[in-house]
Amino acid sequence: MFPAHVVRLAAAAATFNLLCFAQTWRGAIHGAILDPTEARIAGAEITITSAESGRVRNIRSDGSGDFSVDLLPPGEYRIVVQRDGFRTSTRTVDLPVNQQMRIEIQLQAGSRSDEVV
Numbered sequence: 093m094f095p096a097h098v099v100r101l102a103a104a105a106a107t108f109n110l111l112c113f114a115q116t117w118r119g120a121i122h123g124a125i126l127d128p129t130e131a132r133i134a135g136a137e138i139t140i141t142s143a144e145s146g147r148v149r150n151i152r153s154d155g156s157g158d159f160s161v162d163l164l165p166p167g168e169y170r171i172v173v174q175r176d177g178f179r180t181s182t183r184t185v186d187l188p189v190n191q192q193m194r195i196e197i198q199l200q201a202g203s204r205s206d207e208v209v
Contacts, residue, residue, distance in 0.1 A: 132157025143168035
């Protein structure tokens with residue numbers, strides 16, 4: 093049998109390790125894609141590119157025009173949104189450590205080849 097102080101010390105160390113691993117430094121970008129009347133746009137193609145690593149995530153807005161990208165390292169991201177019947181929109185955002193960012197991107201009517209920055 094181990095002395096009581098050894099058991100308490102081991103339990104404290106195990107608890108500390110669990111708390112450390114529970115901390116996260118990654119964040120998320122959530123948002124909505126809107127048309128000029130602020131109606132939501134479903135099926136928009138969204139490309140999120142990390143300025144630091146060049147890693148690309150491709151997603152689409154859901155049936156309600158919402159999108160979500162989780163587990164992103166902090167840093168600068170370029171967000172490009174495209175949808176037929178609308179001009180391409182580009183935005184750059186800075187995602188802080190362990191933050192949930194919410195943005196709205198409004199698309200303007202026009203051709204996909206036209207870009208709005």
